[in-house]
Amino acid sequence: MTSWRHPFAGLPREVAVLTAVAFAVAVGFGVVAPAIPVYAREFGVGRTAAGAVISAFAFMRLVSALGSGRLVNRIGERLVLALGIGIVAVSSALAGLAQTYTQLLVLRGVGGVGSAMFTVSAISLLLRVVDSDQRGRATGLWQSGFLIGAIAGPAIGGPLTDISLRAPFFVYAVTLAAAGAIGLAFLGQAHLHDVDVDERPTATVTLPQALRVSGYRAALVTNLGNGWALFGVRSSLIPLFVTEGMGASPTWTGVGFFVSAAAQGGLLLWAGGFADRVGRRPAMLIGSTVATLSLVLVAASSSLGVYVVAMALFGAGSAFLSVAPSAVVGDVASGHGGTVIAAFQMSSDLGAVAGPLVAGRLADNYSFGAAFGVTAAVLATGLVTTFFSTETRHRAAPPSPEPHVLPE
Numbered sequence: 001m002t003s004w005r006h007p008f009a010g011l012p013r014e015v016a017v018l019t020a021v022a023f024a025v026a027v028g029f030g031v032v033a034p035a036i037p038v039y040a041r042e043f044g045v046g047r048t049a050a051g052a053v054i055s056a057f058a059f060m061r062l063v064s065a066l067g068s069g070r071l072v073n074r075i076g077e078r079l080v081l082a083l084g085i086g087i088v089a090v091s092s093a094l095a096g097l098a099q100t101y102t103q104l105l106v107l108r109g110v111g112g113v114g115s116a117m118f119t120v121s122a123i124s125l126l127l128r129v130v131d132s133d134q135r136g137r138a139t140g141l142w143q144s145g146f147l148i149g150a151i152a153g154p155a156i157g158g159p160l161t162d163i164s165l166r167a168p169f170f171v172y173a174v175t176l177a178a179a180g181a182i183g184l185a186f187l188g189q190a191h192l193h194d195v196d197v198d199e200r201p202t203a204t205v206t207l208p209q210a211l212r213v214s215g216y217r218a219a220l221v222t223n224l225g226n227g228w229a230l231f232g233v234r235s236s237l238i239p240l241f242v243t244e245g246m247g248a249s250p251t252w253t254g255v256g257f258f259v260s261a262a263a264q265g266g267l268l269l270w271a272g273g274f275a276d277r278v279g280r281r282p283a284m285l286i287g288s289t290v291a292t293l294s295l296v297l298v299a300a301s302s303s304l305g306v307y308v309v310a311m312a313l314f315g316a317g318s319a320f321l322s323v324a325p326s327a328v329v330g331d332v333a334s335g336h337g338g339t340v341i342a343a344f345q346m347s348s349d350l351g352a353v354a355g356p357l358v359a360g361r362l363a364d365n366y367s368f369g370a371a372f373g374v375t376a377a378v379l380a381t382g383l384v385t386t387f388f389s390t391e392t393r394h395r396a397a398p399p400s401p402e403p404h405v406l407p408e
Contacts, residue, residue, distance in 0.1 A: 007141060007269055014129040015138045017186040018122055021179045022145035025085070025118070028175030030153015032092065035161040035168040036108070042165060043101035053108050055353070060112030061119075062349040068113075068120040069342025073204050077125035078187050080117050082180055087114025089176035096169030116349075120342045125187070127330035127341070132394060133276050135327040136283070140272025143322045147265050205333045210340045215280065216332045218389035219325035220347045222284055222382035226321045227348030229291065232355025233375045234260070234314070237363060245368040246302050256311040263315030264322070271319040272327075280328045281391045287320025288383035295376035299369045331392035351378070 008016045040050035072080050091111040098104040122142075130138045157168050210216045239253045246252075275283040294313035297306055325344070333340040355378075359371040 011134055011138055011141070012129045014187060015126065015141055017182060018126050019141050019145035021081075021085075021122065021183050022142050023149040024175050024179035024182065026146045026149025027153045027156070028092075028149075028172040028179075030150050030155075031157035031160060031175070032168040032172040034154055034157045035165050038161065039165040039169075040101060040104060043104065045101050049101065053105055056105055056109040057112040057115070058349060058353050060109045061116040062346055062353060064113045064116045065120060065342040065346040065349065066339055067342075068117045069124075069338035069340070071117065072121050072124050072338030072341075077121040077128070078183070080121035081125065081183055081187070084114045084117025084119075084121060085176050085180040085183065087111070088118065089114075089173045089180065092169050092176065093173035096166040096173070116342075116345070119345055120338065123326065123329075123345065124333075124338055124341045127326070127333065130330075132331060135330040136272035136275030136280070136323050137269065138272070139323040139326040139330075140268040140270075140319075144265060144268045147261060147268070151261055204338070205340055207339045207343055210332050210343075213332050213392065214389040215328050215392035216340070218281075218284065218382070218386040219328040219332075220344060221385040222288060222321060223325045223344055224347040224351040225288070225291075225379040225382040226318065226325070227351030228355035228378050229295065229314075229351075229375050230318050230321075231348065231352040233359045233371070236356035237359050237368070237371055238311075240363070241298070241368045241372075242307070246304060246307065248304060252304060252307070256307060259308055260311040260315035260318070263312045264319045265315075267316055267319035268322065272323040275320075275324045275327050276393075279391050279393050280324045280331065281386060281389060283320045283324035284328075284386045285383065287317045287324060288379055288386060289317070290314075291317030291321060292376050292379040292383060293317075295372050295379060299372035299376060328392045331394075 008019075036053055037050040040053045068080065068084070088111045091107045091114065095104055095107040095111070098107060126138055126142055127135060156171075160168050160171065234257075238256060239250065242248050242253045242256065243250055271283060271287070290313050294310040294317060297310040297313070301307070329341055329344045355375065359375055362371040362374055
């Protein structure tokens with residue numbers, strides 16, 4: 001009988017630290033998320049303005065990602081990570097003290113900038129502390145920290161919102177402070193795998209160089225679809241589809257989300273190991289195929305049974321799509337390339353911003369089936385792009401702009 005293996009076995013300590021940081025950040029965000037639109041409405045604004053508070057955070061994440069990547073290249077991941085968490089923590093605490101809607105809107109936008117700084121720097125650091133054969137597994141563990149935190153957070157935030165609409169913002173600030181303290185205490189001496197024996201960093205891979213690699217382009221398109229479906233349409237449209245499209249109880253929304261999260265969480269580590277053992281391209285093909293099929297099922301049927309099966313498939317596909325594209329980015333950037341990682345994060349944020357808008361418009365003007373069908377088509381685009389791409393596992397860094405110049 002084989003002995004149980006610790007999930008972090010063989011990985012650098014920093015992977016566990018970054019996973020703990022991700023958990024703390026996700027718990028805090030999950031606590032504050034249910035309160036944001038209700039809190040905004042307390043200032044006497046309409047539903048659209050309340051939604052704009054959420055959009056402001058996502059929009060500022062999107063537009064500040066490349067700047068965060070350049071900052072990572074200039075001052076390093078650990079400092080940018082600490083600054084990013086600090087910005088979100090302070091802006092969240094101030095948001096809990098906001099006296100006007102405008103103050104709340106601006107503070108959430110500032111929080112989005114800090115969130116982009118944290119995400120880009122954390123992914124960059126994660127990919128730099130592990131070997132190429134560990135990137136999928138490390139990313140799976142990091143994503144599991146976010147997933148578990150995202151499940152635990154709303155369970156705390158819902159009851160807390162009933163007590164006070166301002167309290168969740170202070171709790172969020174505290175969990176972020178805890179995340180920052182963990183990072184400062186345990187990431188100060190991280191060993192980076194792209195530093196040579198003279199402790200001089202290797203050349204940074206630029207975004208134009210990375211875009212010449214078909215695998216990286218496939219990762220961008222796939223991550224766009226993942227953000228569109230997972231972070232956008234699932235959250236914005238599935239609850240309405242359950243209650244209005246199928247005429248079912250809101251309880252079934254929770255059932256579907258739980259089944260999806262359970263499937264994703266149960267497969268994350270295995271999917272990461274698969275991407276390391278077999279390859280990033282096969283993992284992306286599996287994830288895109290399964291996720292696309294799940295949306296096709298939802299678009300074609302209004303049966304509760306089909307809906308539950310589709311949500312399970314969606315979670316399974318999301319497990320592969322949460323780890324393989326990130327591992328591709330690590331391969332292409334050779335662990336170091338802030339703007340390369342920032343552009344990757346931007347693709348997901350763009351999908352998360354555009355997906356709900358496009359899908360919502362299609363659902364209003366046509367049908368839920370049309371909205372889910374277009375979402376499936378976006379995911380299928382990633383599948384096609386991946387099919388025509390090349391494997392990046394064990395590949396060398398992208399060629400320099402002057403490949404004819406040989407090193408001495």
